[in-house]
Every structure is written in structure tokens, then in C-alpha cells.
């Protein structure tokens with residue numbers, strides 16, 4: 670039984686990155702995925718857009734749906750102001766285990782709470798478990814056919830406030846048509862598409878930034 674791809678990604682981080690240096694962890698994963706084995710991280714092209722939206726929002730409470738190996742978790746957490754927190758949700762225990770090690774290697778474990786389980790069950794419990802009033806920023810990068818359902822769940826749980834920014838990965842490839850239709854037609858959102866490339870490729874993909882208007 671050989672290693673899994675996430676385990677090989679972790680090995681690449683441990684071999685090529687500097688402990689406590691988030692940028693070196695990001696670069697090590699990007700280099701590995703570009704040169705050795707493609708993986709579905711948001712990547713460096715879309716990552717720059719994620720960075721700029723994050724810096725603009727400067728969230729004190731951020732949520733990520735779909736941790737996978739923790740690449741975007743590290744990208745987000747490294748830009749949070751002191752005292753700000755990121756909750757990331759992952760339902761696959763093997764991926765969560767790798768992500769915890771990558772987040773710790775970057776030295777960001779104090780800013781990140783990785784919650785294991787399906788978003789549908791966990792979202793309604795975030796307030797009682799973690800004292801979250803509402804989120805300023807949400808990064809959607811889990812199963813594409815769950816973006817809309819979970820967005821509506823966040824609305825219904827009162828976890829979005831006026832000005833909350835939703836940033837959705839993969840709105841072109843693999844695509845999230847029903848989510849896009851919703852945020853672009855709902856009077857409760859102001860939506861904008863950021864064109865980019867699918868991670869580590871020349872194919873088009875992009876991020877949709879949707880501001881909740883309350």
C-alpha cells in the first residue's frame with residue numbers, strides 16, 4: 670500500500686518548505702503540483718485573487734468549506750490579522766489529518782480551527798460550538814453541487830451579515846451553474862466574476878465574489 674497523493678504533498682512540504690514559513694509551504698505545494706502531480710488546490714493564479722480579496726475584506730471571522738490538504742487554509746490564515754480566526758470544514762478524516770500537519774508546518778495552527786464532518790451538519794452548530802456570531806468571509810471549495818445548499822444554510826442560520834463576502838472557487842471548471850445563477854440573480858447579493866486559470870493549467874476557471882447585502 671503506497672502513499673496517497675495528499676501524503677506525497679505533505680512529504681514535499683516537509684522536504685522543501687521551511688517550518689513556520691507559510692509562503693514556503695504554499696510555494697512547495699505549487700511546485701509539486703505543477704511539476705509532479707496535479708492536485709485540486711486553488712493554486713497560485715487564483716490564489717493571488719484570493720489573497721487580494723482577503724486583504725480587502727480583512728475578516729475577523731472566516732469560514733472555509735472543503736479543506737482538502739489545507740493549501741487555501743494556509744493562504745487564508747497567513748493573511749489574517751492578529752486575533753482573527755479561520756474555521757475550515759473537511760469531512761474526509763484522511764484529508765483532515767494531512768491538512769492539520771500542513772497547517773501546523775506553516776505555524777498557523779493557532780489561527781485555524783479544522784472541524785471534521787459534513788458542512789450540512791456542522792454549519793448549524795458553529796455558533797453554539799465556536800461562539801461565532803457571523804462570518805465576514807466564506808471560501809467555498811468543496812463539492813460543487815453543494816455550494817448553493819450550504820449558502821442557503823448559512824443564510825438561514827444567520828451566519829451571514831450585511832457585507833459578508835462569499836468567494837467561490839471553480840465557478841467555470843468544474844462549474845457551479847446553479848450557485849452562479851442564484852448569487853447573480855438574487856437581490857440579496859452583489860456578485861462579480863474574477864477570470865483566471867484552473868490551477869496549474871492554461872484552462873479557464875475563475876472565482877465569483879458575492880457580497881451579501883442583508
Ligand SMILES: CCCNc1ncnc2c1ncn2[C@@H]1O[C@H](/C=C/CNC(=O)c2cc(-c3ccc(F)cc3)cc(O)c2O)[C@H](C)[C@H]1O
Nearest residue numbers: 709735737758759760761786787788810811812815842843
Ligand atoms: C456532504 C458533502 C458536502 N459537505 C462537505 N463537508 C465537508 N467537506 C466536504 C464536503 N464536500 C466535500 N468536502 C471535502 O472538500 C474537498 C472537495 C473538494 C471538491 N473540489 C473539486 O471537486 C475540484 C475539482 C477540480 C477539477 C477541475 C478540473 C478537472 F478536470 C478535475 C477536477 C478543481 C478544483 O479546484 C476543485 O476544488 C475534499 C476532497 C472533500 O472531502
Ligand SMILES: [Mg+2]
Nearest residue numbers: 711810838839
Ligand atoms: Mg477548487
